[in-house]
Structure formats: structure tokens, C-alpha cells
Amino acid sequence: MIKVENLVKKYGNITASNNLNCRFEKGKVTVILGGSGSGKSTLLRQLTGLEKPDSGAVYFDGVDLATAGKKKLYELRKKMGMLFQGSALFNYLDIYENIAFPLREHTKIADNIIKTIVTMKLEMVGLRGTEHLMPSQLSGGMMKRVGLARAIVMDPKVIFYDEPTSGLDPISTGVIDKLIRDLNQTLGITSVVVSHDIESCFRIADNIIILFYGDIIASGTAEEIRESDDPRVRQFINGEPEGPIPFTRTDKNYLDEILID
């Protein structure tokens, strides 16, 4: 479905994507795991064409997003849905209009059918009855579910999730995880999830990619990652503060820096 080849992206002297190669299989849930600053959000932005790589290519359905023109890119985007970290709902529209928005913009579907579609999507995320509330009246978890309803309203082939469970309580996290799984199983939607939530990751993932400062340090099925004996992978999934992955980012010697000569 999506294939990444020799992807490089640098910001100044920080390498966010260091020659990445990976693929996201059709109908599977792939989780991109990594700590803060590991380049996972940058990778997601490149997978969706929101950001262009410095070099390398992202093939979506066989089309390179970096070289595709705006028209072609927008055509492909209609097959993508995205759930943003902060939900990115339009604050001047109510829930109903937020979800109906892509339909109104891209189709000529009659109002009564739009109503049916919106109601169905809201039912899928368990929020029927909130149509006339404004986004500001919802909790964070509910906003994410509305964001998800909006992401699937055009029946996309791929959904991208940017940290879908961060900042949510355990029950909301469980609800979102179940939704991701259900959407994947019932609609066969390919899912790409960026996360640093290990528990939720193993609940939903078919495949896992672990990023560390712009490099892929492990990738494979959830089972393979769980059984991995790579110390860096073990440290990450067990959340150990000490290990091969350093806590600090600087190469300077600590003693040298604090000692006054």
C-alpha cells in the first residue's frame, strides 16, 4: 500500500529521517513506535505528503508523493483519512458539520443522505446524539472520536493516526484502540499509527516499526518485536531508563561541563 525508499529528511543539522526503508501493508495495522524526537511524526508527515523529503521517495498506491503535482496529491488524499493529535476539528462548526465537511466539499450528495452517512459514522464511534454540540463542549477523548468519524466519512483506504491515545484516560484509550482495530477488521482499512504508548501498541498492531533518532532500529510483526532480544528494543518496550539508548542527547562529557577549570 505504502512503500518508503531511502527517505532522508533533515532539519538543520538534526536528521529526522536517516535513509529509511519500510513498507505499510494493505489491510494491516502498522504502528510506528519511538520516543519524543525520534522522527516518527516527521515520517508520518512525509507519508501523507504534508512534508516533502529531502531525498528518497514515498510510494502511495505506486505514486511517488514527493514528485506528484498538487492535483494528483489531492486526488490521493481523498483516499486518506487522518486523525490529528489534537483532533483538529473546526471550532466554528458543530459536530455534525465537522463530519459532513468533506462530503459537502467533495461530493454533491443530497442533504438527507449526508445526514444518514454522518449518523452512521457517529454511531460507529459511539457519539450519536452529539450532532449539535460544538467541539469546545466535548472532552478530549470525545473530540478524538469525532475526529475519527470525520477521518472515515469519505471511506478512505488508509487512515493515519497521530498519537491517537496520548493524553487520554485508560478507558478512552481502550475505546480508541478498539475503534482502530474494528475499523481495520470490518472495513479492511490500512492503518498507520504513530505512538509511544507500548501497551496500546501491542493491543492494536499487526506490524511494528521502532524509530530511534531518525533510524529504524527494528521492524517486524508484533510477535517478533515482543520476542526481540535486541537490547535497544527491549529497553524501549520495557521502558527502562538505563540501557543502550541514552537519556541525554549531548555527546559532551558531563564532568567536563560542570567542572570549573
Next chain:
Amino acid sequence: MEIAASIGRYTLTRLQVFGRSGIFLFLSLFQAFIPPYRFHRLVKEIEFIGSKSFLIVFVTALFTGMVLGIQGYYSLSQFGAEAALGIMVALSIIRELGPVLCALMVTGRAGSAITAEIGIMKITDQFPALEMMAIDPLKYVISPKILAGIIALPLLTAFFDLVGIAGGYLVGVKLLGVNEGAYIGKMISSVEFVDIYGGILKSFCFGALITWISTFMGFSAQPTTEGVSRATTNTVVLTSLSILIVDYILTSLLL
């Protein structure tokens, strides 16, 4: 050397920003003429920039006209030329005060709000969200705002002119006893088409200026609360100054 270098660096970054804002304006206006057209968006923005500024423009115009009535009467009566009060009030308002004050009031009311709104849309990822829905944010959010400014400002200015002249009439004729026939008659015979045309032309430019600067400031704001508040302040300062400078340039060109 150090100073020269830093002046050069400063100038270059300023020029870059100016260039970017120019491209931004060009793309937004260009996008506005490509289908699909979203008239409801345009109407909504005209309502926000135009209709909702009516009250503030009304009050500003009324009191400006009334002050001009008193001041004009005081100055003109020294030469026994009170009869020319109508001309003085009308010309000052139509040629100068109408477009400028109207633009300044709209900057404070709508310009700052536009910057804040766009800045918050940026903080909350609403622009990438639009992108992901295959909708061009420039076309959807920015173009209608810039067009609305260009359409709304001349209308507001015309309204300002009318209320201002009425304010002058109220004070000059009703309060200070200037002859009614002289106030209106002399005004009608001396105000030329070119005066009105010049004032409206100014307001077109100011309308574009206000929405251009306020949208660009919001769009290029740092995506933090501090960044948005700074951008909002910058919008008001920069737009107000630009209006005064552009006003001088246009006036000297039109005369």
C-alpha cells in the same frame, strides 16, 4: 563590519518576509478565481468584516463629523466664512478621514480577530487537516477573507462619509446655526466626482492591505500562544502604520 553585517542580515530577512507575503497574496487572489467558488464563505467573511463593523464605524463617523463641525465653525467664523462649513466637512471626510479612520477602526476590530483566528487554526492543526481533506487552505480560508476586505471597506467608507457629513450637519446647522441651504448647497456644488472616486479608491487599497497583513501575520505566526499574541499585536501596529503611509502615497498620486 559587525554592524554592517547585522544591518544586511536584518534587511535580507525583512525582504524575505516581504517576498513571502507577496507570494502569499498572489496565490490567495489567484486561487479565488479558480473554481469551485465558495460564495457562502465570502458572504460570511463580508458579514464578519463589514456588517459587524457597522456600529463602531457609525459612532466613529458621527463624532468625527461633529468635531469637524465645531472646529470648522470656529476656524471659518474668524473669516466670516461659516457658510463654507459644509464644503470643509464633506471634503475632509470624503477625501481623507473617511477612508483612513474607517480602515483604522476595521483594523482594530476585524484585523486583529482575523490574525488570532488564523493563528489558532494553525496551533490546532486545522490547516494540515484541510490539506489532508484535499482542500487548499489558502483557497478555503485566506482568499475569501482578502476578497471580503476589498469588498467591505469601500462600502463601510461610503457609510462613514454619509454619517460623518450628517454629524457635521447636526452640529453646524442645528446647534451652531449655520444656514442649512449653505451647508448642503455649497457642499453639493463643490464636491467633485474625483473627490469621491479618490476616497473610494483609497478604501479599496486599505481593505486589501488590512486583510492581506492580518491573514499573513496569522498564517506565519509561531504556533504557540505567545506567537499568536505577538502576531495579533504586530497586525494592528503594522497595518495602522501602513495605512497612514499608503494614504500619503495615494494622496500625492491622486492630486
